[in-house]
Amino acid sequence: MLFTLPDHATLYRALLERDARFDGQAFVCVATTGIFCRLTCPARKPLAQNCTFHDTIGACIEAGFRPCKRCHPMQAAARAEPVIAKLLEALEADPGRRWYESDIVALGLDPSTARRAFKRHFGMTFLDMARQRRLREGFTALSEGAKVITAQHEASFDSPSAFRQAFAKLIGCAPGALSRDAALQASWIATPLGDMIAVSSARHLHLLEFLDRKALPAELTALRKSTPGGIGVGRLAPTVQAETELSAYFEGRSARFETPLAQGGSAFARAVWQALREIPAGETRSYSQIAEAIGQPSASRAVARANGANQIALMVPCHRVIGADGSLTGYGGGLWRKQRLIEIERAYAPQRGPKNAGLGISPGPA
Structure with missing residues (x-):
């Protein structure tokens, strides 16, 4: 458990007052309607004796309640x-x-x-988000073949230099450095938890990161240097598949990811990433448990380093690794986002598929 629920009286008072401090951390199940809600739900308040409280969406579903259509508790808080x-x-x-x-x-x-x-x-x-969104418009224009000056106008930047500087700060290179004929193509994917950058070849997804990850510019630079022709802009088939699967994930329809992945790294790192993909949505593991799963129980610190070096967020779910004491630990996408992802995945726990579904990591670029 990430949170310890207060007593019934405190939670019922929070429900009556629509206290946002408990939003996403506690849910109310109403016996007379059979539904569960956020504590901030605008619907008419039930009597205290008809309410039970749970700390997860999964617990509400397991108790036989269905989500409210007014406050949509399955959506991000x-x-x-x-x-x-x-x-x-x-x-x-x-x-x-x-x-x-x-x-x-x-x-x-x-x-x-x-x-x-x-x-x-x-x-x-x-x-910051609005500025990032304008950059997305410019990036999309570039991926559709527009010239840099056109992309600048699409992004509503007054000067070419301001657009280049903003683009370089975010992506790690100026827009003119993105080749149109490169084997790797970068594209922008919007999600409820922030925009992401996807980099794909014709057959595999090579990178999927949130835009505000500090390591993103360095990761893109390394990919660009290791690939003849560098990185271009465009939407290849693996990126399209990734976007479709991410949409289903955030809409609460599926936590299965079957986009073919290309991941470099050492044999040890690939073993860690494979083990991450075998953690069912709605569950978490500690670094020591991952180390034991790959047959190297003394390698917890090395597991942590490999976890941090993962360049394919969500699909290789490094956010499912927490401290041995149950606390949230470091996450390149931000601890606030890690918490949200764990909350989202609680809804998948009762309905997860086969343990090894959706595997198939390529050992390297293709």
Whole structure:
């Protein structure tokens, strides 16, 4: 368990007050309706004697309750906060807009409240997210064959230098350095937990990382140097398959990933990554348990290093590895994101498929 539930009276009071502090950490099951909800659900409040509380979605499902259609407890908790929902809707309506704090005020929202809410749920501010979204528009334009100047305008940057600097800071190279004929092609994948970069060859996915991972520029540079022709921009078949599978994952439909993967690294690292893929969604392991699983029980620290060197997030689920005491440990995508992923996967525990489903790692580039 990641959280210890307070007593029934405390949780019922939180339900009545729609206390956001418990959102995603506790769920209420209502005996008279057979549904379970977030504590922030806007629906009419049930009587205390009809409520039971659980700390996981999986526990609610196992108890025979179905998810509420008003508060959608199966979705990420972030959108339950009105300030986040309102700003995300505004961003989707006009993705190319250049946002300022004055725009947030014009929507009737407090900038400091928005800043704290976005940092808590996404590890970045709304203005950071909006800037990242504009870069996505530029990246998409490049992947569709547009010239850099066109991509700059698509991303709503006033000057070519500002676009190049922002692009280089995020991706690790200037947009002009991305070859159009390279064997490896990079593309942008949007997810509810932040945008990701996918790099694929014609047959395999080579990299899948959240954009704010600090190691991403170095990882892309290493891939570019190790591949004749460097990295281009485009959407090859493995990236398309990865995006489809990620969409199903975040929508709560499937935790199976069958995109063919190409992973380098040592034989030891590949053994660790294989063991990670064998952890069922909804479960976690410690570093020592992974070390035992690969037949090297004294190699916990080496397992931790291999775990951190994984370049294919979610599909090789390094987020499922926690401390031996049950605490969250380091994660390149941010501990806030690791917690969200574990929460999301609790819903998959009762319905997971065969233990070895979705394996098939290629030993190297192709």
